[in-house]
Amino acid sequence: MVNNILFDCQLLQNVPSPLCGHELPLSRSRGYKAKCLSCGSFWDLDTFTAGPNYDASYPILRSHYNPKVGENKVKTLQSWLKKLGINLSTLTVCEVGFGGGHCLKFLMEISGNVFGIETIAENIEHARSLGLEMDRLFFAHALPSELPSRIDLWLFQDSFEHLADPAAFFDWLSKNSSEQAQLLIVLPEAGSISERLLGRFWPHKLNDHRFHWSRKGLIGFLSVRKFNVSTFFRPVKYISLATIVAHIMQKMVTPKGLSEWIERAHSFDLRFHFNIGEMGILLRKNR
Numbered sequence: 372m373v374n375n376i377l378f379d380c381q382l383l384q385n386v387p388s389p390l391c392g393h394e395l396p397l398s399r400s401r402g403y404k405a406k407c408l409s410c411g412s413f414w415d416l417d418t419f420t421a422g423p424n425y426d427a428s429y430p431i432l433r434s435h436y437n438p439k440v441g442e443n444k445v446k447t448l449q450s451w452l453k454k455l456g457i458n459l460s461t462l463t464v465c466e467v468g469f470g471g472g473h474c475l476k477f478l479m480e481i482s483g484n485v486f487g488i489e490t491i492a493e494n495i496e497h498a499r500s501l502g503l504e505m506d507r508l509f510f511a512h513a514l515p516s517e518l519p520s521r522i523d524l525w526l527f528q529d530s531f532e533h534l535a536d537p538a539a540f541f542d543w544l545s546k547n548s549s550e551q552a553q554l555l556i557v558l559p560e561a562g563s564i565s566e567r568l569l570g571r572f573w574p575h576k577l578n579d580h581r582f583h584w585s586r587k588g589l590i591g592f593l594s595v596r597k598f599n600v601s602t603f604f605r606p607v608k609y610i611s612l613a614t615i616v617a618h619i620m621q622k623m624v625t626p627k628g629l630s631e632w633i634e635r636a637h638s639f640d641l642r643f644h645f646n647i648g649e650m651g652i653l654l655r656k657n658r
């Protein structure tokens with residue numbers, strides 16, 4: 372074991388420190404993981420040569436603007452809010468990484484106040500086309516030091532794992548949180564049964580998921596920032612056949628071929644209700 376770790380440390384000397392914040396050396400696992408020995412979170416080394424491409428093609432290849440996809444995302448979010456007993460009518464909400472903006476539009480209708488943060492300019496334009504005002508929308512790389520209002524609920528729907536520098540982002544988030552702020556986070560779980568069983572075939576092993584968080588790593592990272600777990604939940608999703616095809620085809624074909632497959636899948640209005648290896652956590656700020 373010790374020899375393996377020493378050998379792996381030599382191999383991994385150019386890998387950055389894990390985002391979970393642990394200082395221990397990383398261990399190579401299954402050929403593609405640079406794993407934190409303290410919490411089990413890991414870098415996917417395969418993504419270091421084929422990283423994410425957050426441009427206009429990103430939402431198109433994932434059908435983020437498709438109304439059926441948006442309808443499923445809203446229905447899914449509604450089911451989680453109901454399960455968690457969260458009433459947004461008087462709360463100020465901020466969705467981090469709102470993608471196509473369908474959920475942001477829904478949140479605007481049911482919340483006291485709403486803001487959204489995005490990396491992709493075309494996603495901001497799409498949210499505007501859905502009726503969101505520009506003063507509610509912010510570019511991730513040009514955030515103001517203070518939002519117009521303190522946030523009561525931060526929503527991360529499959530976006531937390533995309534944060535390149537979560538420590539810096541949470542410094543900013545903490546300054547913009549209300550006294551009773553909560554975090555609602557859904558993301559793939561390193562160390563889940565499906566992740567361990569499926570390995571390279573895990574559906575969440577994608578080029579835009581460079582760092583995979585374990586439950587222990589995520590809780591530790593957030594507790595240092597004074598957010599403690601309120602509830603764990605199983606984040607079951609409503610997912611269309613087209614979304615499933617898009618996930619599978621991202622691993623198998625070129626973007627051009629991918630677009631053709633997704634278009635074919637959208638002709639079938641099938642909807643599934645499941646979860647593969649994702650965790651849902653609601654956290655509350657310490658007072």
Ligand SMILES: [Zn+2]
Pocket residue numbers: 389391392393407408409410411412588
């Ligand atoms: Zn760790």
